[in-house]
Amino acid sequence: MLDVLIVKIFNSIRWRLQIWYGLILVTVLAGFGFTAYQLERGRQFRRIDDELQRRVSAVASALRQPPRNRGPNGPEDRPFDGPPSEDQPPGRPGPEQPFSDRPPPRQFGRGPGEFHLQPQHAALFDESDTNGFYYVVWLRNDQELARSTNAPAHVPQPARTRAPLRGEAPGPQSPQQRNQFRESVMAMPPGDMILVGHSIQPEMTELHRTAWKLAGVGGIILLLGLAGGWWLASRAIRPIEDISATAVKISAGDLSQRINIGETESELGRLASVLNSTFARLDAAFAQQQQFTSDAAHELRTPVSVMLTQTQTALNRERSAEQYRETVESCQRAAQRMRRLIESLLELAHLDAGQQQMKQMRFDLGQTARDCAELLKPLADERGVKIICDVPSLDCVGDPERLAQVINNFLTNAIHYNTEDGQVRISGTSENGATLLTVSDTGMGIAAEDLPRVSDRFYRADASRSSGNAGLGLAISKAIVEAHGGTIEVASELGVGTAFTLRLPNREG
C-alpha cells in the first residue's frame, strides 16, 4: 500500500516538482539560517571577547599598581625586564599604560591578597553575579594572588607561556572556550598570569533562542513556500490534466472531445492545438471509415434482399420451370453484384494497405487507351455513344494493366452517364515532365458542389443502386493513380459534359 503510494508520488510530475522545490527551499533556508546564526554567534563572541579584553587590561593595570603597603622604592626593587628566576620573589613592572614604551617604574614584590582593582575598574566586575565577569591572577610561583568571588571553583591555571620580551607589547592571548566559560589569559612580566573569564551560559541561551526563532521562521517560510509551490505546480499542471482528461475520454471512444485551449501561445497551448488537430484528423478518419463500412454493408443489403425475397416467393408454392428459372437468374444477378462489390472492396483494401505492387515498366499509354476504346466499343454502340480516340503515342512508366483499368473506368462512366447519340473523346499529350490522358463526354455533367466528392467511395451521381456499379470505380482508379504518383483531375459543366484527366509524372523506368 505504502510502496504503491510512494511509486505514485514519484511518478507524479507535480509531486516531483514539489519535492525538488521543497529540497531547494530547505537548502536555501538552512544556508540562510545557518549563516544568520553564525553571524549572530560571532557577534556575541566578539562582544564578549572585547569585554574580556577590556577587563584583562583593567586587571593588568591593577597589577601594575604598586601594592598599597609598600613604597614605590621598596627593597625588592629591580629592573622590569630582568630575566625571571624561580627564587626571585614576584615582582611587577608597573607602567601606567599597558602598551607604552616608557621605561617601567621600579618593581616591587607583592604577596597574596595584595591586589586591588582600581576603583574605576571595579565596576567592570560585578562579583555578586555568578554569570558575570570574573578574574583570577596567579603569581609567577603559581600562587594564586587574587580571584574574584564569583569565579568558578576550579579554574585551571593556564599553561605558562613566555612573558613578552622587552619592546614586545604584552597582550592577552586570544580567548579560549572552556566548557561554558570563555576565558582570556594574559601573561605579565615577570611571570604573572591574568585570567579573565565569563560564563557564556546567558549568551548561549540567547543564541539557542535565536536558533529556535530562525528555525521557526524558516519553518513558516518553508510551509508558505511549499503551499505556494503546490499552487504553482497545480497551475502549471492543470492544462496537462485537461489534456489528459480529454485524451482519456477520447480513448474511451468519444472522438468528438477536444481540449479546451485557453492560451494558445504558451508551450502547452501549442501542444494542445497540435493534439486537437490530431484528434480532429483521427475523428475524420474514423468517421470516414465508419461511413465506408456502413456504405459497404448498405451495398450488400440490396442484393441480399433480392435473393431473400426471390427465394422466399419462389418457395411459397409450386412454380413452373420458367418461374424457377427467373428466380435463379435473378439470384445469380444479385450474387454477381455482390461478387463485384466484394472484389472492389478487397482491391481498395489492398490498395489502401499498399499491398498492390505497381509494375514499373515503360509502355505506350496511347496504345493502351486505344485498346480500351476498342474493348468498350460494343457497350458504346449499345448505348448509341460514339467513341473518338485521338491519342498520340504516349511514352510513360507504370503498370499497364492497372492504368488500363483506370482508363476503362473513365470510359465506362463516360458511356454510362452520356446522352443518347453522345460522344466520348479520348485525347492525350505530354507536357513538361508529365503525361496527360483525358476522357471527356457530352453527358449530363456533375454539379460543382459534387465535384470534390466524385472519387469518394460509394459516391454516385444519382444515388441509385440499380446501375449495378457500387460507386467504387473512381475510388479505385484514384488509388491506382496515386500509387503511381499521379493525380486525377475532373472538370465538368452541368448539361455540357465531364472530363476526367489522368496525369502521370514521367519517371525513369
Added chain:
Amino acid sequence: MRILVVEDEPDLLRSIAQALREEGYAVDTAANGEDGLFNAENTNYDAVVLDVMMPKLDGWEVLSRLRKTKKTPVLMLTARDQSRDRVKGLDTGADDYVVKPFDLEELFARLRALIRRSANQTRSVIEIGNVKIDIAARTVVHAGEAVPLTAREYALLEYLALHRGEVVTRTTLYEHLFDEDDSTLSNLLDVHVSNLRKKLGAEFITTRRGHGYCIE
C-alpha cells in the same frame, strides 16, 4: 387491399410485387420516386411500400411531399438500420419501417398491421355474427367451419369487414381490390359478392342500391 411498391432495384421490385399479389393484394409498382409520388397522390392505396435510396426523388422526399395531401400508411424500406435513420423516417411521417435485407413474412405482417391500424381495428380477428375473420392467418370460419375463399374473395370480405357499418361504393372497392393491370370488368365485383353470399349466407353482405355494399 391495394398496395403501391416503390423500389428502384428491378429484381427486388418484381419479387416483392409478385409475393404481395400472391398474398391477395392488388399491387401497383413504381421504379423511381417521381412515379411513386404520382401514383400515391392519385390513387387511394391501403398502404405504400417505399424504398429510401432512389434516383430522382429519394424516399424521404416522396414521403414528405405525400404527407401534404394523403394519410396513406407508408412502410419504409431502409438499407440502414441506424436509429437516426429510423427516427428521421418516423418523424417525417412513416408509419413503420423494415430494414433490408428482410424476410417477406415480416414485411407481410407489418403491412397487415399497418392496414388494420389505419382502419382503427386493433385486433387481428374480426367477429361478425357467426363469421370469424382472422386477418393474420387470412382464414375465415363460418359457424365453426373453415370457409375456403379465393384471394380476391378474401380481399373483398376483409375490406368490407374492416369498414364494417360503412357503405363502401363500388368505385372504392374497384380501387382497393384491383391494380392498374387488372381489367376492371364491371360485373367482376358482382361475381365475387355473390360467391361470398353463397359461402357465408345471403344476409351477410347487404346491397345499398345506387350506393354500394355494406356489412352491418
